[in-house]
Amino acid sequence: MLTLIAAVAKNNVIGKNNELPWHLPEDLKHFKTLTTGNTVLMGRKTFESIVTRLGKPLPDRKNIVITRQENYPAPEGILIYRDIETALKNHSGEQVFVIGGAEMYRQTIERADRLEITHVDQEVEGDATFPSIDLNIWKKASEESHDGYSFATYMK
Numbered sequence: 271m272l273t274l275i276a277a278v279a280k281n282n283v284i285g286k287n288n289e290l291p292w293h294l295p296e297d298l299k300h301f302k303t304l305t306t307g308n309t310v311l312m313g314r315k316t317f318e319s320i321v322t323r324l325g326k327p328l329p330d331r332k333n334i335v336i337t338r339q340e341n342y343p344a345p346e347g348i349l350i351y352r353d354i355e356t357a358l359k360n361h362s363g364e365q366v367f368v369i370g371g372a373e374m375y376r377q378t379i380e381r382a383d384r385l386e387i388t389h390v391d392q393e394v395e396g397d398a399t400f401p402s403i404d405l406n407i408w409k410k411a412s413e414e415s416h417d418g419y420s421f422a423t424y425m426k
Contacts, residue, residue: 271365271366271383271384272358272366272368272378272381272382272383272384273304273365273366273367273368273382273383273384273385273386274367274368274375274378274379274382274384274385274386275301275304275305275367275368275369275385275386275387276369276370276375276385276386276387276388276400277290277292277294277297277387277388277390277419278387278388278389278390278400279291279292279390279392279393279394279396280389280390280391280392280393281393281394281399282399282400282401282402283393283394283395283396283398283399283400284370284371284372284375284396284398284399284400285370285371285372285396285397285398286394286395286396286397286398287397288315288316288318288319288371288398289319289323291394291395291396292390292392292394294388294390294418294419296416296419297388297390297419300388300421301369304367304386305328305331305367305369306330306331307330307331308331308332308364308365308366308367309331309332309334309361309364309365309366309367310328310331310332310333310334310366310367310368310369311334311336311354311357311358311361311366311367311368311369311374311378312333312334312335312336312368312369312370312371312374313335313336313337313370313371313373313374314335314336314337314339314342315371316369316370316371316374317333317335317344317348321345326345327345327347327348332349332361332364333347333348333349334348334349334350334351334357334361334366335348335349335350335351336351336352336353336354336357336374337350337352338352354374354377354378358378358381367386368382370398371398372398372399372400375400375401376401379401382426383425383426384423384424384425384426385403385408385422385423385424386421386422386423387400387403387421387422387423387424388419388420388421388422389419389420389421389422390418390419391418391419391420392418403424407426408424408425408426409424409425409426410422410423410424411423411424411425
């Protein structure tokens with residue numbers, strides 16, 4: 271199963287200067303609960319922002335990084351692919367979570383089976399956006415409301 275997971279503002283913004291434009295500890299816990307023990311796929315900039323923030327790759331997950339850079343100096347245990355197609359083909363039997371950035375979401379939303387979206391109840395400035403969720407394709411399977419945000423699951 272291929273799942274896109276993201277926190278998305280009302281105006282579809284997901285990031286600014288390669289960082290999250292908000293601090294929602296509950297969203298980070300939700301993300302950790304859903305992705306731990308699974309495979310996470312991300313672009314190079316997202317990977318680098320995680321390492322900058324945490325000082326290491328995401329623990330207890332298989333980390334896949336997509337980059338066009340030849341000989342990218344990734345830490346041991348990080349799987350590097352030049353394109354999404356090859357990565358998904360090589361990990362087809364796994365629960366894969368696409369965790370960003372914007373280009374990774376754009377390239378995978380049409381083939382995804384599920385969306386795990388934290389709807390952030392604000393409009394923010396940013397330079398990275400999540401693709402529009404076409405409600406003719408995606409049906410909200412569940413939603414859990416909180417003060418200022420909600421967790422929603424969409425299925426095709």
